[in-house]
Amino acid sequence: MRNSSKPVGIEDVARRAHVSITTVSRVINHVPTVHPKNIERVEEAIAALHYKPNVSAQRLASGVTKAIGLVMPGYPGIFYSFYAVELMRGVGHGCESLQLDMVFHITNGSNPLKSNSVGGIVFADVIENRNQVDAALEAGLPCVIVNNHLKDVETHYIALDNLLGGRMAAEYLTGLRHRRIATITGNVKTQAGAERLEGFAKYLKSKNIPLPEQYIYPGDYSRQSARRAMEQFLKLPERPTAIFAASDDMALEALAVLAENGLKAPRDISLIGFDDNPACLNAPVALTTLHQPLFRMAEEAVRLLHSIMQGKTKKIVRKMIAPSLIVRESTAPYVPIQNSKEGHK
Amino acid sequence: MRNSSKPVGIEDVARRAHVSITTVSRVINHVPTVHPKNIERVEEAIAALHYKPNVSAQRLASGVTKAIGLVMPGYPGIFYSFYAVELMRGVGHGCESLQLDMVFHITNGSNPLKSNSVGGIVFADVIENRNQVDAALEAGLPCVIVNNHLKDVETHYIALDNLLGGRMAAEYLTGLRHRRIATITGNVKTQAGAERLEGFAKYLKSKNIPLPEQYIYPGDYSRQSARRAMEQFLKLPERPTAIFAASDDMALEALAVLAENGLKAPRDISLIGFDDNPACLNAPVALTTLHQPLFRMAEEAVRLLHSIMQGKTKKIVRKMIAPSLIVRESTAPYVPIQNSKEGHK
DNA sequence: TCCAATATAACAAACGTTTTTCCAACACTC
DNA sequence: GAGTGTTGGAAAAACGTTTGTTATATTGGA
Numbered sequence: 145m146r147n148s149s150k151p152v153g154i155e156d157v158a159r160r161a162h163v164s165i166t167t168v169s170r171v172i173n174h175v176p177t178v179h180p181k182n183i184e185r186v187e188e189a190i191a192a193l194h195y196k197p198n199v200s201a202q203r204l205a206s207g208v209t210k211a212i213g214l215v216m217p218g219y220p221g222i223f224y225s226f227y228a229v230e231l232m233r234g235v236g237h238g239c240e241s242l243q244l245d246m247v248f249h250i251t252n253g254s255n256p257l258k259s260n261s262v263g264g265i266v267f268a269d270v271i272e273n274r275n276q277v278d279a280a281l282e283a284g285l286p287c288v289i290v291n292n293h294l295k296d297v298e299t300h301y302i303a304l305d306n307l308l309g310g311r312m313a314a315e316y317l318t319g320l321r322h323r324r325i326a327t328i329t330g331n332v333k334t335q336a337g338a339e340r341l342e343g344f345a346k347y348l349k350s351k352n353i354p355l356p357e358q359y360i361y362p363g364d365y366s367r368q369s370a371r372r373a374m375e376q377f378l379k380l381p382e383r384p385t386a387i388f389a390a391s392d393d394m395a396l397e398a399l400a401v402l403a404e405n406g407l408k409a410p411r412d413i414s415l416i417g418f419d420d421n422p423a424c425l426n427a428p429v430a431l432t433t434l435h436q437p438l439f440r441m442a443e444e445a446v447r448l449l450h451s452i453m454q455g456k457t458k459k460i461v462r463k464m465i466a467p468s469l470i471v472r473e474s475t476a477p478y479v480p481i482q483n484s485k486e487g488h489k
Numbered sequence: 490m491r492n493s494s495k496p497v498g499i500e501d502v503a504r505r506a507h508v509s510i511t512t513v514s515r516v517i518n519h520v521p522t523v524h525p526k527n528i529e530r531v532e533e534a535i536a537a538l539h540y541k542p543n544v545s546a547q548r549l550a551s552g553v554t555k556a557i558g559l560v561m562p563g564y565p566g567i568f569y570s571f572y573a574v575e576l577m578r579g580v581g582h583g584c585e586s587l588q589l590d591m592v593f594h595i596t597n598g599s600n601p602l603k604s605n606s607v608g609g610i611v612f613a614d615v616i617e618n619r620n621q622v623d624a625a626l627e628a629g630l631p632c633v634i635v636n637n638h639l640k641d642v643e644t645h646y647i648a649l650d651n652l653l654g655g656r657m658a659a660e661y662l663t664g665l666r667h668r669r670i671a672t673i674t675g676n677v678k679t680q681a682g683a684e685r686l687e688g689f690a691k692y693l694k695s696k697n698i699p700l701p702e703q704y705i706y707p708g709d710y711s712r713q714s715a716r717r718a719m720e721q722f723l724k725l726p727e728r729p730t731a732i733f734a735a736s737d738d739m740a741l742e743a744l745a746v747l748a749e750n751g752l753k754a755p756r757d758i759s760l761i762g763f764d765d766n767p768a769c770l771n772a773p774v775a776l777t778t779l780h781q782p783l784f785r786m787a788e789e790a791v792r793l794l795h796s797i798m799q800g801k802t803k804k805i806v807r808k809m810i811a812p813s814l815i816v817r818e819s820t821a822p823y824v825p826i827q828n829s830k831e832g833h834k
Numbered sequence: 835t836c837c838a839a840t841a842t843a844a845c846a847a848a849c850g851t852t853t854t855t856c857c858a859a860c861a862c863t864c
Numbered sequence: 865g866a867g868t869g870t871t872g873g874a875a876a877a878a879c880g881t882t883t884g885t886t887a888t889a890t891t892g893g894a
Contacts (some may be wrong), residue, residue, distance in 0.1 A: 498879095498881085499880065499881065500880085508879070508883095510880095510881085511882085515882095515883095520883095542881075543879085543881070545881090546879070546880035546881040546882085547881090548881090549880080549881070550880075551881075551883085613882080
């Protein structure tokens with residue numbers, strides 16, 4: 145079945161199409177100055193011979209590499225979460241539409257930078273692999289960071305506007321006339337966690353809505369921390385009427401604690417999450433949340449990188465993406481207490 | 490900071506080390522016939538000049554491609570599950586240790602095969618992208634399939650022995666003296682689902698333990714199907730004393746249904762899952778299950794592929810990997826009914 | 835001292851493209 | 865009909881390595 149001899153090369157195509165090698169190359173690279181008749185001939189020959197250009201030769205001759213790297217933190221890290229998956233899918237999709245190869249690299253700690261087989265790198269969720277970013281920049285490789293931004297590194301990024309997200313949560317809940325709003329923060333040592341809290345708190349302050357100390361529970365994205373937070377909130381003499389959890393995962397646990405105490409969202413307490421984690425779709429109460437468009441962000445990162453690689457983008461691009469509010473069932477307008485247990489519908 | 494001129498090449502290294510280009514190449518490729526002194530010199534020069542070989546040129550000249558492809562089914566598919574993640578991590582780790590680049594490709598349906606930029610392909614969870622496998626084989630690319638096997642395709646695979654897995658579940662439960670054992674099957678249209686059931690049923694039959702129709706609930710890996718299964722089982726006059734769920738996810742739902750009915754595993758019913766899904770680690774009752782060593786399987790697939798690419802492996806390798814039994818809390822020996830509610834400890 | 839044998843190293847020819855340079859052919863214009 | 869553009873194609877020079885072949889030291893034995 146398989147012809148054991150040499151693979152077909154550009155020369156074979158040229159011979160069969162009765163044109164020169166140059167012309168074949170031009171057809172492949174869509175150079176406009178080729179006679180239509182010749183284009184047709186060449187394409188026929190390519191199809192007939194099952195010709196595939198040798199990528200290495202193309203790269204070597206042209207100096208252009210049609211591949212990008214994607215580096216992600218490995219386990220233990222964000223890798224197990226839906227973040228990773230969405231980001232990967234987005235990058236994959238972007239590469240697909242741009243006809244780029246995607247070489248994938250999982251960071252195990254402080255691994256050396258990969259060889260020069262890519263024309264640029266997308267870094268997803270940079271945390272402590274910033275030395276890798278530095279190395280890549282040093283090597284002259286274009287880099288785009290997605291879903292995170294390093295304050296002190298001079299490079300492009302596409303990041304979620306967590307500050308705005310926190311603010312949106314606060315805005316939405318106050319718009320529902322809630323005035324006693326508590327929050328279970330994410331790990332405030334992470335930028336995302338800190339910013340979500342900051343945006344949230346600042347908005348309340350600007351509206352003169354008090355945010356007492358005991359309404360801020362310093363969580364860490366873990367279920368356990370959400371549980372402790374809820375237990376604290378429920379013990380309070382002035383129970384909050386709404387809660388902003390900095391992740392859907394924590395919101396889910398909050399929902400569970402509520403249920404264990406015979407309470408229900410949104411009847412007793414409104415609850416808003418963050419992330420729009422698909423794993424939370426089958427929660428007992430559908431979660432109102434702030435959606436992170438990770439897929440689109442990743443895709444855009446690839447587009448940006450490609451444009452940089454082509455020299456089309458010169459200036460540093462730093463883009464903040466707004467989360468979007470997804471209103472589902474876990475939030476409702478504040479209803480003043482009626483002395484009875486009866487809830488409004 | 491950056492020197493704008495040409496990147497350093499092998500020639501620059503040779504000049505600085507006062508040796509020929511050939512010698513430098515030999516040092517890079519660890520050819521043994523180089524004088525130690527020269528090795529040292531060359532390495533010094535490489536380090537001093539920050540020389541990185543041009544991968545494209547290496548590939549072109551040597552004809553060897555130090556990169557493999559990983560193709561995975563895209564969404565909607567297995568991509569969101571831990572399967573994908575474990576498999577990817579395994580492949581990533583294998584590539585790392587073998588110094589291979591890994592170019593990643595998410596299949597969106599019937600996409601054409603990627604260019605010839607890889608020396609071989611690992612297919613993860615092949616379902617209906619078998620035309621891609623065929624295309625790759627046709628193109629002369631070595632292929633290894635992991636976590637699945639296509640009966641009618643002549644290629645290598647590393648697959649989980651689901652038949653054995655089902656059998657192990659049955660063996661373990663009967664070893665605990667259970668005699669009324671039910672199963673919630675996976676989707677029996679998938680090979681895995683069918684085989685898990687088959688192995689399970691065959692073992693019981695061989696031991697003359699009855700497996701009545703109503704003890705086999707045809708699930709589909711979904712939570713809902715597990716719920717329906719449990720509702721059916723609990724209504725039975727002769728309730729099963731043990732249940733084999735073909736996935737941890739379904740087992741988890743079964744646990745929930747049990748709890749809703751005031752029952753508990755393993756006190757009232759023993760429950761064994763399949764997969765060892767890390768997402769189920771924080772279940773209320775730790776799940777006894779059959780572990781799939783996906784990570785190791787993927788790693789091994791890469792090793793195998795590499796060996797094929799080097800011409801070291803000629804014959805077709807088809808390997809079945811045994812799952813391993815992980816005993817946790819959800820199973821216990823069968824205790825004859827005592828007329829009272831008191832359970833044994 | 836000379837020769838054979840054995841380590842090392844150098845030369846030069848691939849590897850399969852892209853791309854620059856140059857030339858021919860053709861169509862205009864005056 | 866000569867001059868001037870314009871268009872399309874051919875020849876050949878890169879691109880940065882690897883590698884088969886040939887040359888040069890170096891060593892040991894006679």
